[in-house]
Amino acid sequence: MIEEEYIRLIFGLKLRQIRTEKNLSLFGLAKVTGLSKSYLNEIEKGKKYPKRDKILLLSEALDSTYDQMVSLKLDKNLAPIGEILQSRILKEIPLDIFGIKESNLIDIIAEAPVKVNAFISTLFEIAKHYNLTRESFFLAALRSHQEANNNYFDDIELQVEKFAKAYSLDLTKKLAVADLEEILVDEYGYTINNEELTEHEELVYLRSVFVPKSKTLLISKSADSSQRMFIYAKEIAYNFMEISDRLYTFSWIKFDSFDQVLNNFFASYFAGALLIPRKELVKELKLVFEQKTFNPKDFTTLILKFTNSPETFYQRLTNILPKDFNLRNLFFLRFNYKPERSDFQLTKELHITNLLEPHANENNEHYCRRWVSIKTLSEIPNSQESHLFDAQISSYNHTDNEYFVLSSATKDPFRNGYYRSIALGIMISTHSRSKLQFLDDVSIKRKKVGVTCETCSISDCLERVAPPKKIERKERFEKIDFVVQKLVEKYS
Structure with missing residues (x-):
């Protein structure tokens, strides 16, 4: 009708x-x-x-x-x-x-x-x-909603505190898988099945499927403890916040409406806030930020204090830094990489307040290899470490802006043979220097970076993998325009 x-x-x-x-x-x-x-x-x-x-x-x-x-x-x-x-x-x-x-x-x-x-x-x-789909349109709308709210949602934070109080959970201590599984089974009537997904080759990239009619949660055997914790926390969120219009797979494979996209985000936010409680994280961050010298181990230790998933930790920082430290000029990036293909795909991004670089590249150009997120991602396949962490101060060659960028690279938890890196960038300003005392530490690596090789004017770049064709084209047109103007003056 x-x-x-x-x-x-x-x-x-x-x-x-x-x-x-x-x-x-x-x-x-x-x-x-x-x-x-x-x-x-x-x-x-x-x-x-x-x-x-x-x-x-x-x-x-x-x-x-x-x-x-x-x-x-x-x-x-x-x-x-x-x-x-x-x-x-x-x-x-x-x-x-x-x-x-x-x-x-x-x-x-x-x-x-x-x-x-x-x-x-x-x-x-x-x-x-740009071959944009309904899916990419909805995800862009979701990002806009996150950015408009500085990616902080007080009502969900309060729901987490309310939940923890109702179920006598001590958020000053790291939660265990058993704590959340018990609530799902005893309180919400879930049945946990750890065998079924393994029987289907097509579902190798899924970590869970929820069947609402029987309240059965199918979980992959290959899901590690941090993934299982996150899945349980999301399921609790759907139930505790009484969300019925939802997605049923993790990772998601399709959605029918924007409400499902939004509700999936709300449930994920709840899960992150439950696993990494705001008050505890703020307390620990202040201790790290007050140090006069930068020590990478402080950050890796801090991540492990809360979770085995760097992505969950970095995502949580995008909630907490704008709210509790007034650090709003942030960007969050996730790159995927398969060595055999030698290309880096930006698969997730978030920019708070300012239009910060970089943004997803729709022109099949080559992202700057000087980014710390690309560096860690390039090195992780040959590293003995399961988690490769690095940081640097990046200054973009076409702006006056500088960013302190943290990056963690790991194996992709969902796809064999793939790797991923997470990056969090904080714009350097008088305010951010007052919050992050170590920013003046000369031991922090500094790099001049571009966005893509095709648009970069750094002439002596050893990491370049493609010619700066857009810069060359612009310079060529400028020379042509200069000669034309001279001719116009000559014959005027």
């Missing part, structure tokens, strides 16, 4: 289009039809749908036909608007989390349909050019 709201809006858009094509104002249309200007305005904004006799009156005044007026078919100038409205994309994204009312968007569309149409058409073209 086509929603009444959609029918009203399409009729309003068509009425406005036909009226403007006839060079007729709302006042003029009101005068020739005898209908009030305010009533016609509400029709054009999709708030009211006229009865049959009114439609006949309008079609006669506009030299149109009744069938043309009521048809839901839009001409090419308005077709993209109809496409986005009919796709239900506005319904799928809970606009209220961004402080937006759907009616406001409808008003904007109704007010300037041609301009909005041009904008929507441009977005569609960009989406096609």
